[in-house]
Amino acid sequence: MKADESGFEITQQQGAWMIRMWWPPGPVSGGPQRITIEGAEGAPARDVARGISTTVLRRLDLPSAVKTAAETAPKGQEVMHELTEAMQQAGDTAGALLESEGVSDAYLAVLAAVYKTAADAGEAAPVQWLARRINRSPETVKGHLKQARRDGFLTTIAGKAGGELTDKAEAVLAARTNKDS
Numbered sequence: 001m002k003a004d005e006s007g008f009e010i011t012q013q014q015g016a017w018m019i020r021m022w023w024p025p026g027p028v029s030g031g032p033q034r035i036t037i038e039g040a041e042g043a044p045a046r047d048v049a050r051g052i053s054t055t056v057l058r059r060l061d062l063p064s065a066v067k068t069a070a071e072t073a074p075k076g077q078e079v080m081h082e083l084t085e086a087m088q089q090a091g092d093t094a095g096a097l098l099e100s101e102g103v104s105d106a107y108l109a110v111l112a113a114v115y116k117t118a119a120d121a122g123e124a125a126p127v128q129w130l131a132r133r134i135n136r137s138p139e140t141v142k143g144h145l146k147q148a149r150r151d152g153f154l155t156t157i158a159g160k161a162g163g164e165l166t167d168k169a170e171a172v173l174a175a176r177t178n179k180d181s
Contacts, residue, residue, distance in 0.1 A: 010068050014059045016043035017052065021065050024133070028070040031062055079129060087121065090114045091133030098134055103144060109172035111144055112154035112165060119162030126161050 010032075021032035037056065039048035039092040051142040092116050097107040111130070117124035127145070131138040148154045153169040165173075 008069070008072055010065045010072075012065065013033075013040050013059060014056055016040055016047035017056050018031070018139070019060055021069075023069050026122075028066065028072075031066060032069070035060075057130075083156050084121075087114060087132065091130060095134035098136070103147065105153075105172050106176055108144065108148040108151060108153050109165075109169040110176070111141075112148040112163070112169050113173060115145060115148075116154065116165060119160075123161075142144055 007022055009020050012019045018038050020036040023032050035150055037052050065122045075181050086154040094110045094114055097110055101107055115130055118129055123129050127138050131141045149156055152166055155163040157163050
């Protein structure tokens with residue numbers, strides 16, 4: 001079992017195959033959201049060459065994995081709680097930067113980072129969450145995020161919330177971290 005802020009993974013080996021099942025952070029309400037099947041390390045090449053068969057899939061022990069995942073969920077809850085606290089602190093930092101510096105590069109980089117983290121964490125409405133956090137309207141936050149994208153701090157993912165931080169954003173955040181240390 002492996003857990004971090006992005007969720008947790010349970011691994012099973014079935015013959016020549018390594019099966020990884022992934023759940024997002026939070027309570028377990030059913031089966032995994034992603035299953036990856038790969039040849040196991042050291043598995044006989046002839047078994048892997050035949051490919052994944054229905055026999056391999058039938059042997060997948062989902063009930064055991066779901067039980068383990070449910071027992072592990074409290075650890076996932078702890079990780080999610082820590083992530084939520086960090087997101088709230090970062091949101092507060094963005095609000096403080098906006099108050100003190102206006103729409104600066106530092107503000108846009110922090111805003112982009114918090115927005116990306118909220119979207120990646122599964123926040124249903126990251127713009128509204130951010131708006132509440134920095135005490136601004138959702139329209140204002142949307143405008144600031146558009147500016148962050150235009151100014152090269154955040155990429156776009158068509159049709160989805162979030163994006164990726166650019167090297168420019170990472171450099172501004174690193175400079176802030178070094179300045180604060």
